Amino acid sequence: MRRKYTRDHVTWNLLALSSFSIFIFFFLFPLFRLIIGAIWTGNGFNLEPFKRFFATKYYMQAVVNSFKVSTVTTIISIITGTTFAMIMRYFKIKGKKFIDIMLLVSTITPPFLGGYSWILLFGRVGWATKFFNNLFGITLPGIYGFWGIVFTFVCHSTTTMYMYISGALKNVDSTLNEAAENLGCFGLRRIVKIILPLILPTVLSTALLTFMHCFADYGTSSLIGEGYNVMGTLIYTAFLGEVSRDATMASAMASITLIFTSLLFMLQRWIGSRRVVEMNSLHPIEQTKPKGIIAVVSHFYIYLMTALAALPIFVVAYNSFQKASGFLFLPGYSLNSYKLAFQRLGDAIQRTYAYGLVAIVIIIIIAVIISYANIRHSSPLTKTADTLTMFPLVVPGTVLGIAMVLAFNGAPFYLNGTAALVISVWVIRRLPYTIRSTTGVLHNISTSVEEASQSLGANPFRTFTRVVFPMLFSGLLPGALLSFISSITELSSTLMVYNFKTATMSILIYTEICKGNFGVASAMSTILLVSAVLVLGILFKVSKGNYEFTL
Amino acid sequence: MSVTINIEHAKKAYGKNVVIENLSAQIRPGEFFTLLGPSGCGKTTLLRMIAGFNTIEGGEIKFDEKVINNLPPHKRNIGMVFQNYAIFPHMSTKDNVAFGLKERKVKDPELSKRVADVLEQVQISDLADRMPSNMSGGQQQRIALARAMVINPDVLLFDEPLSNLDAKLRVEMRSTIRHIQQQAGITTIYVTHDQEEALAISDRIAVMNKGEIQQIDEPVKIYRKPRNLFVATFMGQTNILDVQIENQDVMIEKVGCKYHFDRIKNVNNIKAGKMVVRPNDFVFADHGIKGEVTERIFFGTITTYTVKTEIGDLVVTRDVNEHMKEIGEQVYLDIPVEVVNIFEADGKNMSIMEDAG
Numbered sequence: 001m002r003r004k005y006t007r008d009h010v011t012w013n014l015l016a017l018s019s020f021s022i023f024i025f026f027f028l029f030p031l032f033r034l035i036i037g038a039i040w041t042g043n044g045f046n047l048e049p050f051k052r053f054f055a056t057k058y059y060m061q062a063v064v065n066s067f068k069v070s071t072v073t074t075i076i077s078i079i080t081g082t083t084f085a086m087i088m089r090y091f092k093i094k095g096k097k098f099i100d101i102m103l104l105v106s107t108i109t110p111p112f113l114g115g116y117s118w119i120l121l122f123g124r125v126g127w128a129t130k131f132f133n134n135l136f137g138i139t140l141p142g143i144y145g146f147w148g149i150v151f152t153f154v155c156h157s158t159t160t161m162y163m164y165i166s167g168a169l170k171n172v173d174s175t176l177n178e179a180a181e182n183l184g185c186f187g188l189r190r191i192v193k194i195i196l197p198l199i200l201p202t203v204l205s206t207a208l209l210t211f212m213h214c215f216a217d218y219g220t221s222s223l224i225g226e227g228y229n230v231m232g233t234l235i236y237t238a239f240l241g242e243v244s245r246d247a248t249m250a251s252a253m254a255s256i257t258l259i260f261t262s263l264l265f266m267l268q269r270w271i272g273s274r275r276v277v278e279m280n281s282l283h284p285i286e287q288t289k290p291k292g293i294i295a296v297v298s299h300f301y302i303y304l305m306t307a308l309a310a311l312p313i314f315v316v317a318y319n320s321f322q323k324a325s326g327f328l329f330l331p332g333y334s335l336n337s338y339k340l341a342f343q344r345l346g347d348a349i350q351r352t353y354a355y356g357l358v359a360i361v362i363i364i365i366i367a368v369i370i371s372y373a374n375i376r377h378s379s380p381l382t383k384t385a386d387t388l389t390m391f392p393l394v395v396p397g398t399v400l401g402i403a404m405v406l407a408f409n410g411a412p413f414y415l416n417g418t419a420a421l422v423i424s425v426w427v428i429r430r431l432p433y434t435i436r437s438t439t440g441v442l443h444n445i446s447t448s449v450e451e452a453s454q455s456l457g458a459n460p461f462r463t464f465t466r467v468v469f470p471m472l473f474s475g476l477l478p479g480a481l482l483s484f485i486s487s488i489t490e491l492s493s494t495l496m497v498y499n500f501k502t503a504t505m506s507i508l509i510y511t512e513i514c515k516g517n518f519g520v521a522s523a524m525s526t527i528l529l530v531s532a533v534l535v536l537g538i539l540f541k542v543s544k545g546n547y548e549f550t551l
Numbered sequence: 552m553s554v555t556i557n558i559e560h561a562k563k564a565y566g567k568n569v570v571i572e573n574l575s576a577q578i579r580p581g582e583f584f585t586l587l588g589p590s591g592c593g594k595t596t597l598l599r600m601i602a603g604f605n606t607i608e609g610g611e612i613k614f615d616e617k618v619i620n621n622l623p624p625h626k627r628n629i630g631m632v633f634q635n636y637a638i639f640p641h642m643s644t645k646d647n648v649a650f651g652l653k654e655r656k657v658k659d660p661e662l663s664k665r666v667a668d669v670l671e672q673v674q675i676s677d678l679a680d681r682m683p684s685n686m687s688g689g690q691q692q693r694i695a696l697a698r699a700m701v702i703n704p705d706v707l708l709f710d711e712p713l714s715n716l717d718a719k720l721r722v723e724m725r726s727t728i729r730h731i732q733q734q735a736g737i738t739t740i741y742v743t744h745d746q747e748e749a750l751a752i753s754d755r756i757a758v759m760n761k762g763e764i765q766q767i768d769e770p771v772k773i774y775r776k777p778r779n780l781f782v783a784t785f786m787g788q789t790n791i792l793d794v795q796i797e798n799q800d801v802m803i804e805k806v807g808c809k810y811h812f813d814r815i816k817n818v819n820n821i822k823a824g825k826m827v828v829r830p831n832d833f834v835f836a837d838h839g840i841k842g843e844v845t846e847r848i849f850f851g852t853i854t855t856y857t858v859k860t861e862i863g864d865l866v867v868t869r870d871v872n873e874h875m876k877e878i879g880e881q882v883y884l885d886i887p888v889e890v891v892n893i894f895e896a897d898g899k900n901m902s903i904m905e906d907a908g
């Protein structure tokens with residue numbers, strides 16, 4: 001087949017190639033090193049760690065535990081999240097705006113902070129525990145263990161589920177509903193036969209994300225698990241633990257997790273490619289006012305889930321103003337925690353923001369190049385880049401962190417602990433989201449707008465800078481701001497690659513929690529959250545409330 | 552200032568799929584030239600080759616003597632108006648219109664003056680500072696027109712610019728475009744699938760089918776003297792009757808009506824032909840094709856009848872002022888030999904009339 005490649009085509013493919021090379025270097029290369037490192041000792045294959053892993057009950061128990069936690073959490077979250085999204089989409093709920101803001105804030109709250117505040121509430125010396133113990137004269141064990149982890153994850157995942165599913169529901173045209181009803185299909189039947197199949201791809205993708213987050217999460221499980229070992233905690237202890245350090249074992253476990261998540265990723269792509277539902281909504285679904293018992297139940301459910309999701313924020317904020325001594329909160333209030341917090345944070349605040357800013361600029365540049373090249377100048381190269389850049393979605397932070405350290409620790413890079421490595425971890429983790437949203441925005445920019453610009457005399461470069469990029473930017477900004485927030489609150493992979501010079505706010509918070517300095521940790525968390533909320537304020541301002549979440 | 556556009560043996564192919572094989576046409580300076588054809592006939596493809604958005608696989612396209620085959624779009628000095636308007640959504644009306652001038656490094660005060668003038672011309676001066684997001688299709692199309700005109704292009708290209716507008720607005724915009732084009736005298740190529748629009752707006756029309764130009768002529772000739780059956784049937788509703796031809800004598804099969812055509816120039820001595828009769832060509836008379844009125848639709852200025860005959864249902868339209876026939880009434884349909892055309896029944900269905908285009 002003869003095909004004439006224009007100069008633009010070549011230029012954009014070269015740009016895509018260079019962006020993709022950066023991605024390969026900071027993502028595929030470390031993962032490759034990780035797997036090689038686990039099976040190759042330098043003078044031969046060594047499958048000993050794998051054998052040990054599969055033969056040791058201790059490890060296998062962790063695998064089983066991880067599966068149990070992730071499966072149970074995912075199933076519950078699918079139900080709670082979809083229900084939540086449906087109610088919010090179909091019914092007028094009082095205080096919807098406030099709920100939306102609370103949920104958005106809660107999604108930017110790092111999960112480990114949720115776990116931590118549940119400890120403050122329901123832990124051994126938590127308020128609620130103490131209250132019940134005093135009341136009934138009993139000794140409740142607290143929220144720890146399996147159900148504690150599941151509970152924390154569900155609280156957090158429900159909102160994430162809701163946001164993505166709600167985005168998909170927004171695209172369901174109300175005429176589809178009307179057509180179904182017109183053909184005699186209504187009520188629950190209509191939901192099952194029309195609505196659910198339409199949002200299924202989104203539900204599946206989000207479910208997969210939830211599963212992955214739980215499967216290899218470190219922060220929450222280590223705080224709440226208390227001896228309930230999961231993969232995330234084992235990998236971390238094997239890699240950085242004080243007593244049982246075993247780097248080969250850590251690589252082996254990380255590799256196993258990686259292989260497993262890759263399979264899930266391929267499964268999700270496969271399902272996704274088989275069920276392509278193109279939706280373009282001209283008539284969004286009209287919200288109705290719920291009546292009677294349905295209204296009561298709906299409101300109760302929405303308020304309860306919102307409260308569960310947002311409660312950690314308030315707990316943390318309240319605690320930060322309490323007098324504290326170690327992990328005990330004393331009666332009375334003081335700003336002492338803040339004094340200590342600012343002292344210990346030092347320049348970590350500016351540092352965190354600076355890193356986040358650099359990361360987000362890089363993310364935008366790479367995302368715009370890869371998605372623009374793939375949409376306007378598609379080639380096998382850009383298609384590969386587009387697919388593979390989705391992969392970080394399912395690679396657990398812990399695994400990515402270990403892979404980065406192993407790859408860039410020694411010669412010739414010596415990048416471990418540097419700002420460059422922290423930033424590249426953030427870039428890699430958030431890139432898929434931004435590429436997705438950029439691709440979505442680009443699909444809505446008609447090529448004729450670019451052609452109009454060119455026929456008016458603007459060369460391809462000026463067309464891109466004066467027409468395409470400005471049009472893209474407004475659509476891209478909300479997602480970028482969310483990525484910014486997620487980056488600065490990132491814990492599980494930053495924990496692997498930082499050193500004391502590059503510690504970010506979330507690292508310091510985590511350290512304080514581990515030391516038992518709950519007061520200081522609360523104050524730090526509040527500072528982090530307040531600053532994140534400020535960014536959210538900008539988000540609302542620029543998007544006029546029209547942000548959307550797509551996957 | 553006006554240029555001649557010479558299309559010489561142009562070829563367009565996507566891989567092995569040849570869309571346009573070998574197409575030649577000359578568009579005169581200042582002319583309003585329309586490419587008319589059904590969807591998929593290659594008219595938009597040709598327009599985009601001229602604009603520079605499609606590559607040219609063979610032949611040459613010239614503005615006057617300058618070959619533009621490999622000139623990138625932004626260097627062709629073309630004003631183009633798109634079907635979906637392609638207004639830059641992040642710029643105000645004024646900025647949209649000023650875009651091309653700024654690319655040409657035109658500075659104030661000339662810039663503002665030219666923008667203001669063209670906005671005046673398309674009658675949207677009051678929208679100058681508004682953003683396009685909430686404007687109607689008609690308003691957006693006026694911006695697009697102003698934006699294309701203001702750069703004093705050598706060539707104006709229109710890609711089905713009115714197809715997204717409602718019927719009334721379409722007629723209004725049609726005359727605006729025609730008026731402005733005549734004032735400016737810019738060589739213009741206009742793509743449409745709407746034959747009425749083409750007839751109303753053009754100096755000349757090129758009827759296209761399957762990547763080939765069927766006929767290039769003035770609107771009246773295209774309508775009255777079609778070169779082949781495709782052109783005849785594409786220009787509005789038609790009745791096609793099978794006929795036998797003997798020199799200049801024509802007999803309608805089955806019903807046995809005979810007519811003598813002075814206009815027939817049957818060089819190939821064709822025996823079998825197809826006669827194309829437009830609904831308004833039929834005349835109710837006391838002789839001709841016998842039939843019965845089975846349906847009558849009243850449109851206001853005209854009335855359309857369906858007449859059942861031995862050679863099938865025929866569609867007839869008559870003026871409102873004429874005496875109306877009733878359903879079930881026996882009628883005879885006569886054919887005015889001075890206006891109907893006859894084509895070869897086989898091959899390329901060429902016209903056998905001596906005055907065909």
